[in-house]
Amino acid sequence: MKTLLTISWRNIWRHPARSSVLLAAIIIGLWAGVMAVGTMNGMIQQRTDHVIDSELTHVQVHHPEFLSEGYSWMYIPDHEKITSWLDDDERVASHTSRVLTDGMLQSPVKTTGIRIRGIDMESENRTTTFHENMVEGDYLDTDMRNPVIIGRRLADEHNLDLGHRIVLTFEDVNNELTSGSFNIAGFFESASADYDKRNVLIRSGDFLALLSDQPVYHEIAMMLENDACASSVASDLNNEFPDIHAQTWSQLSPELNMMVQMGGSMTYIITMIIMIALAFGILNTMLMALFERMRELGMLISIGMSRLRVFTMIMLESVMLSITGAVAGMLLARASLYYFRDTGINLEIFADARGFAEIGFDHIIYPIITPGEYTGILLVVIFITLLASLYPALKAIRINPLEAAKDH
Template sequence: MKTLLTIAWRNIWRHPARSSVMIIAIVVGLWAGVVTVGIMNGMMIQRTNYMIESEITHAQIHHPEFLSEGYSRLYIPDHGNITAWLDEDERVQSYTNRTLTDGMIQSAVKTSGIRIRGVDIEAERATTTFHENMTEGEYLDSDISNAVIVGEALAEAHNMDIGHRVVLTFENVDNELTSGAYNIVGFFRSASVNYDERNVFVRAEDFNRLLSPEPLVHEIAVMLNHEEMADGFVNDVNSTFSGIEAQTWRQLSPELSMIVELGGVMMVVITAIIMIALAFGILNTMLMALFERMRELGMLISIGMSRMRVFAMIMLESMILTFSGAIVGMGIAVLHLSYYKDAGMNIEVFAGGAAQLGWDHIIYPVLTTNEYVAILSVVICITLLASVYPAIKGVRVNPLEASKSN
């Protein structure tokens, strides 16, 4: 075996330029693929965590028709009984009541359609991280009456500034148009420009004074101790209470659920592309080396080297090339991802387009140890399989015919 290793090693470096190019190709291909998978994983995990922690939460409760219709009269009946039940459920980490309706915002510049979100400040802080999206001014706990916070994108479109007054118009519970003057106290920026253009936040108590004689709740957003509890929790809520509909975050945001499911598919596709490219590279390199050494292989067979040892020698050459490139490529990828896992990868140059799609401009790549091992193992296996054909060609060499070749 030691002799075969020595021969294989020397054969590889007969043409150092060609072997070096092949090793570099494996290094670059594996590094690029692993980093790409890590970035994709990071983007998907960040997007999912942000949406759950900042906006959607693990589960929500509404009137059955509210999400499709959006009318203020479609509020949650007997929400007090539901919140009392939530207080007793050990699965519930926290929850917040929201008063919602569609309406219009009128500034000195123009009028736009929006969704008005009345929130309980303390409960919202305890349940979501949306308050961390504030970029300027104050959150709704400002002392200013009828406070409103708007998205940066909406503020820019309306040329609004902190301290400006806007008029919010909406239908009250009796289907009558109602308007109220609100004071802008701050701007927020979420991960989605579209969300920032379409939503404003006010205090629930200020909003309810205009909406209905009695406090209304259109949405109860619930954070659970673990995301895996969502399905069972929703089933329990729906079976316990009538006139409402509880849904998990996957049901509320099918596109977000699809992102999670596509994460594994993307990794398979990217890895497959790497494997195919590397397999053809190894196949091409080994076939070139084989045709150049036909006379030598014929001579080795004619002086007594078994065809099995010839096969093993060619496979060893492929293994040395593959392992050399794979180990270096994976090492560089691990160092790369380890650095950016903490520091974050700034894609500010693409921030505008990323924000339109709901992605943050700072990406934290994520790749588990099992994923590293899986990618490395599959790449090594496939490239070695690609070497089987050249090895078979080598053992089929006819010594007599090979001796006649130049």
């Protein structure tokens, strides 16, 4: 085998220019593939982390029908017992309770349907990173009476500025229409334009004063010490408190979960597409080398070299060339990923930052790729190379030594 490896490697470099062109194509192709996969992984990971860390959290608790109906009277029963249970569970890092309802925002310009979120600032800041989205003004800890923070995009639609007054209208727990006047304390800007246009945040105390004569909460959101425990925590909550509905982030946001799952399969799809294109180059190169060496291969067979060894030699040439290019391409990609790990890839050259925000993504992407994905890419390269080399190798073992000598 060592002799075959040596001969195969030397055969590759009989025509340095031709082999170098193919090698360069493989290197560039694999570099582009790994960078594409890493960028896509980075986009998905950043989107997932942002949604979970700033709003969705690992597990949420609601009234069984609240998410489908949204009525303010569908609040969580036994709220104090549930929060006490969470305080005693070592798997739960932190949790926060929210008051939620759908309503209308009225300004001098127009009226817009929104979701009103009443939050407790202390527990919310311990649990989520939403306060980091503030871009102007103060958070809800201001001394202003009835403060509200709204998305910058929603403010632009209503021509609102800091200090302006808006009216929020909604149904209380008795299904009676009520309104409250709130003063704009600050603006936030998240990675999702849709979220910014549809949500306003006020203090839960101010909200409850208008909503109910007793404390009621519609959502308990919690961050866990390990997100792998999300399913077990949700299951335990549902078993312990049958009148509530606890769900993990993947259940609450199936589209986000699907995007995460699809990201893993896209690694292999992108690599397959690139390698199938390169396979034609490998096939062409090996066939050209085969036709040039017909007499030589016929002579090797005639002096006793088994056809199996000839088959193995042709296959080794293809595999060695492809693996060399693949390893070089992945090393180049690894160096590129290391560079962009800190600087990020700015996609504003393709579209405006606000355009990416409209679909819920950041315009600066920090690419990520796992060791398992490197291994998977290398296996795909070997598999496609073997397929591309199969025809030239089979053609080589069918050579008739007498005819090969006569033709040349």
